[in-house]
Structure formats: C-alpha cells, structure tokens
Amino acid sequence: DARVTQTPRHKVTEMGQEVTMRCQPILGHNTVFWYRQTMMQGLELLAYFRNRAPLDDSGMPKDRFSAEMPDATLATLKIQPSEPRDSAVYFCASGLQGGSGNTIYFGEGSWLTVV
Amino acid sequence: DAKTTQPNSMESNEEEPVHLPCNHSTISGTDYIHWYRQLPSQGPEYVIHGLTSNVNNRMASLAIAEDRKSSTLILHRATLRDAAVYYCILRVLDSGNTGKLIFGQGTTLQVKP
Numbered sequence: 139d140a141r142v143t144q145t146p147r148h149k150v151t152e153m154g155q156e157v158t159m160r161c162q163p164i165l166g167h168n169t170v171f172w173y174r175q176t177m178m179q180g181l182e183l184l185a186y187f188r189n190r191a192p193l194d195d196s197g198m199p200k201d202r203f204s205a206e207m208p209d210a211t212l213a214t215l216k217i218q219p220s221e222p223r224d225s226a227v228y229f230c231a232s233g234l235q236g237g238s239g240n241t242i243y244f245g246e247g248s249w250l251t252v253v
Numbered sequence: 254d255a256k257t258t259q260p261n262s263m264e265s266n267e268e269e270p271v272h273l274p275c276n277h278s279t280i281s282g283t284d285y286i287h288w289y290r291q292l293p294s295q296g297p298e299y300v301i302h303g304l305t306s307n308v309n310n311r312m313a314s315l316a317i318a319e320d321r322k323s324s325t326l327i328l329h330r331a332t333l334r335d336a337a338v339y340y341c342i343l344r345v346l347d348s349g350n351t352g353k354l355i356f357g358q359g360t361t362l363q364v365k366p
Contacts, residue, residue: 142296169351181297181340181356188351229296235351242354244296 140164141246144230150251156218159248165233175231199219220252258342262361265331273326275341285344288326290337336364
C-alpha cells in the first residue's frame with residue numbers, strides 16, 4: 139500500500155530549539171502539501187509544492203517557518219526557533235496533479251509539542 | 254477561497270443510512286466537490302469526489318444538486334468505525350492549475366450502537 143510517510147511521529151522540544159519535520163510523498167506524486175492542525179484553527183494549509191517548486195507559502199509564518207523539497211522523495215518543514223504556539227499536528231499530503239479532481243493522500247502526521 | 258457550510262455535528266444509529274449535508278453556494282463551474290474524513294488521531298482520508306453527476310464508490314455515495322450549490326454524502330450503513338469528522342471541500346485551482354484543499358470545520362459524526 140503506497141502511503142505518505144512522516145517523521146518524526148512525535149516530538150517534544152524546548153522553546154527556542156530548531157525542529158525539522160520530514161515527509162516522503164507517494165512515489166510518482168508531483169504535488170506536496172503541508173498542513174497544520176490545532177483545536178482552535180482546525181486544518182490550515184501552510185505551503186505546497188508542484189514538481190518540487192514552491193507555489194504558495196502564504197499560510198506559513200515567514201519569520202520562523204521554512205519549507206523545502208531537496209528532491210522528489212523528500213519534503214521538509216523547519217521551525218527555527220520554535221515557540222509553544224507552534225504545538226500542533228503537522229500533516230504532509232501528496233497528490234498527482236492533472237486537474238482539480240485528483241485525490242490528495244495524507245500522512246499520519248507529526249505531533250509537535252513545544253514546552 | 255470558496256466556502257462550504259456543514260452542520261457541526263450529527264448522530265446516527267449503527268447500520269442505518271447517514272446523510273451528511275453540505276452547502277456551497279459560491280461554487281464555480283470548475284470546482285470539484287471533495288469529501289474527506291478524519292478518524293481520531295489520524296490524518297484526513299479521502300472519501301469521494303465529484304463535479305456534476307452523482308458518484309458511488311465502496312465507501313459512500315455523493316449526491317450533487319442540479320445547481321451544484323449543495324451536496325450530500327451518503328453512508329449507506331453506518332458502522333462504529335465511521336465515527337469521524339467529515340469535511341466537505343471545494344477543491345479549487347490556483348493560477349498555475351494546481352488544485353488545493355481548504356478545510357472548514359467539518360461535521361462530527363457520532364454513531365450509536
């Protein structure tokens with residue numbers, strides 16, 4: 139079963155530390171999305187890529203968050219420095235774009251707690 | 254971004270059909286209607302999608318109004334495992350023809366034994 143793989147699954151870190159979350163999209167998918175989920179805000183789209191090129195990161199706090207795709211099999215979301223308000227579940231999703239009907243598949247999430 | 258409106262919560266009895274409504278009065282002609290669900294402690298999971306015609310798959314059916322301003326997700330026989338948050342989403346294309354999902358608050362479905 140092809141699936142989106144995210145690491146780490148759980149992370150507890152101290153405020154001010156750097157956090158890097160990684161995502162392996164489904165092989166052959168050309169679009170990758172990063173979402174954040176909190177109780178207050180629900181699921182928010184942070185950034186997305188197509189063919190490894192960043193298309194939109196307007197949902198991300200620019201001063202501390204960065205998203206990259208070093209290659210087609212790896213997407214990263216970095217927070218530096220982390221703050222307690224960054225505590226959330228971060229989901230990566232991938233899809234094969236060819237029109238708006240295409241399905242997006244989500245990973246199981248990276249559960250981040252910043253203390 | 255195009256918006257959808259769903260009830261906050263619904264209840265169903267096990268093994269009975271469930272109809273989850275969604276309003277999307279600002280839908281445009283190229284917007285696909287997608288439904289995802291999220292079980293506790295898991296990532297969102299694709300359920301079904303459609304454009305104009307009703308759709309069926311092994312998980313559910315999607316009934317789309319003729320004017321496309323509303324749709325209904327139908328679970329034919331609810332099980333306890335169907336208890337989840339169900340999201341109705343309009344998948345819109347950006348200027349580069351990439352589709353993205355903007356989630357609303359969804360409907361929390363409770364299934365009673």
